Amino acid sequence: MRGILKRSFYSRPTIDVARDLLGKIIVHRDGDQTRTGRIVETEAYLGTSDPAAHAYRGATPRTRVLFGHPGHAYVYLIYGMYHCLNVVAEEEGTAGCVLIRAIEPVANVTGSGNGPGRLTRALGITLEHYGADLTQGNLTIREAAKRDQLEIGISPRIGIREAVDWPLRFFVAGNSHVSRAR
DNA sequence: GCTATGATCATA
């Protein structure tokens, strides 16, 4: 399939990947349905130097994918109710990931996609997608159809207690699907 | 084995 982001897109600094992911299209082939959405909000989580990142305290069974291949999905369950979708960045062997916080619904999306918990529910993302390769298979991220010049906003990350002041959240300015700040 | 807790959201 054409337009899918290549491995080289992901094997770059986490912050660059987070910013460049804005406007890209998530495609999930979910049985008969093909659910698609446009990324409008992301957050960068650096590796072992970022106190707010899951990778901060080293590799565990859950975080092992963060230290592995870039371009794979890191999915986890939060608060017992919501899944969060992340994309592994950085070179192989270096931890780093991008949390997808919000999408703009494009096709076959039930409900709205603003907020990390709601977006995974809308796209049908579950723990089954843990470690999935985003350059092939059922869950992929594609190049934007139009290469608009996006106006990008930057702010501190949301919902964390450590390193709250680091401006690592990126969003499409003025887009109504961007989740509300706290 | 046991327990506390969290990168959330909806409701009040």
Added chain:
DNA sequence: ATGATCATAGCA
């Protein structure tokens, strides 16, 4: 401000 609800991590 609080409850829903469970995989994971840290500790015994």
